[in-house]
Amino acid sequence: MFQIFWLLPCNDRRTAFLKYYSGSNFNNQILFRAMSPKSIPNILAGIRKYYPVPEASMAQLVSYLEHGDYLRGDLLIRKGVRNRYVYFIENGCTRTYIIAKGKDITNWFSCEGDITFSSSSLYHDAPPFEYVEVLEKSTIFTISIENLEKLLLSDIHLTNWSRTIHQEVLLKMQTLRLDRLSLSAKERYDKFCRENPVLLNRVNLGHIASYLGISQQYLSNLRGDHRF
Numbered sequence: 001m002f003q004i005f006w007l008l009p010c011n012d013r014r015t016a017f018l019k020y021y022s023g024s025n026f027n028n029q030i031l032f033r034a035m036s037p038k039s040i041p042n043i044l045a046g047i048r049k050y051y052p053v054p055e056a057s058m059a060q061l062v063s064y065l066e067h068g069d070y071l072r073g074d075l076l077i078r079k080g081v082r083n084r085y086v087y088f089i090e091n092g093c094t095r096t097y098i099i100a101k102g103k104d105i106t107n108w109f110s111c112e113g114d115i116t117f118s119s120s121s122l123y124h125d126a127p128p129f130e131y132v133e134v135l136e137k138s139t140i141f142t143i144s145i146e147n148l149e150k151l152l153l154s155d156i157h158l159t160n161w162s163r164t165i166h167q168e169v170l171l172k173m174q175t176l177r178l179d180r181l182s183l184s185a186k187e188r189y190d191k192f193c194r195e196n197p198v199l200l201n202r203v204n205l206g207h208i209a210s211y212l213g214i215s216q217q218y219l220s221n222l223r224g225d226h227r228f
Contacts, residue, residue, distance in 0.1 A: 007078055009192065010214070014182065016097060017128060018174065032177060039143065040062065040065075040088075040090050042089070042090050042091065042112040042113045043088045043089070043090050043113060043141065044058065045113050045114070046088075046089075046113025046114055046115070047061075047113075047161055049113065050158075050161055050164045050165045050168060051135060051157070051160050051164045051165075053157045053158060053161050054157055055156040057155050057158050060151060060155060061158060062142070063149075064143045064144075064147045064151070065141040065142065065143055066142045066143070067087065067139070067141055068139075068140050068141065068142060069137075069138070069139055069140075070092070070134045070137070070138045070139075071134065071141055072134060072135060072136050072137060073133065073134065074133070074134040074198070075131055075132065075133055075134075076094065076116065076132040076133075076134065076213070077096075077116075077117075077118050077121075077128050077130065077131060077132040078128065078131055079099070079127075079128055079129060079130060079131055080127045081097075081127065081128065081129065082121070082127055082128075083118050083121050083128055084121060084125075084145045084146065085142045085143065085144055085145065086115055086116075086117040086122065086142065086143050086145060086148055087115060087116045087117060087132070087140050087141070087142050088115050088140065088141045088142070088143070089110055089111060089112055089114050089115070089138065089139075089140050089178035090112065090139045090140065090141060091112060091138060091139040091201055092111070092112070092134065092135070092136055092138020092139060092140065093109065093110070093112075093134075093135040093136050093138065093199070093203070093205055094110045094111075094116055094132050094133060094134050094135060094138070094140075095109050095110075095132070095133055095135055095162040095203070095211075096108035096109075096116060096130050096131070096132050097104070097130065097131050097133065097207075097210075098129065098130050098131070099131075103210075104206075104210065105210045106207045106208075106210045106211040107130070108211075109196070109199055109203060109207075111171070111198060111199065111202075115165070115177070116189075117132075117133050117145075118130060118132070121145065122145055133201060135202065135204075135207075136186065136202060137149055141201070180189065180213055185212065185213075185214040185219075186222055188212045188213070188214070189212060189214070189219065189222050189223075190210060192208065205219060205220060205223070
């Protein structure tokens with residue numbers, strides 16, 4: 001039933017959500033249980049990790065989401081190609097990267113419960129300067145930036161969630177920059193292992209190396225040391 005629900009047009013799905021959560025009666029109660037935000041537990045947990053968004057607000061958000069299945073190597077976002085979507089990851093993993101002086105440099109990883117997007121598109125309605133690549137078979141839901149902005153203007157709980165998650169991301173980016181200046185390569189790798197154990201066996205060694213700002217060969221040596 002969950003798969004059937006996501007085949008509904010977005011407007012029909014949103015109408016069904018709103019009627020359901022306003023207390024209207026429907027014949028197919030099984031369908032509406034499948035439509036609950038709890039049908040996407042990783043996204044639900046990822047949102048509430050930052051702010052306790054209540055059920056009604058969550059239902060509003062979920063009613064706009066569009067389901068998508070992606071394969072390893074698919075690009076959600078391409079440099080220079082207009083993209084007006086925010087991506088919510090239910091299952092799977094992505095990386096954000098740029099090409100600088102001919103080199104592929106990873107600057108972010110996202111997995112279950114995370115969101116990913118083009119910062120230049122979200123904040124300035126400008127073409128992306130980065131790429132977002134799917135690293136494994138993934139289930140990802142999208143919402144247009146326009147619809148997300150409407151929700152943020154009308155729902156204080158979603159507004160607070162958005163504010164909080166952006167604060168946390170800003171702090172993480174500042175920490176990463178300081179780590180590059182103050183920690184050795186080994187210390188940066190040790191910290192990455194502690195904070196991101198879920199990524200260690202899912203992400204290409206070269207992507208981790210570029211994220212940490214070290215060579216792949218040196219990282220390979222560090223990983224060898226970790227095994228003993």
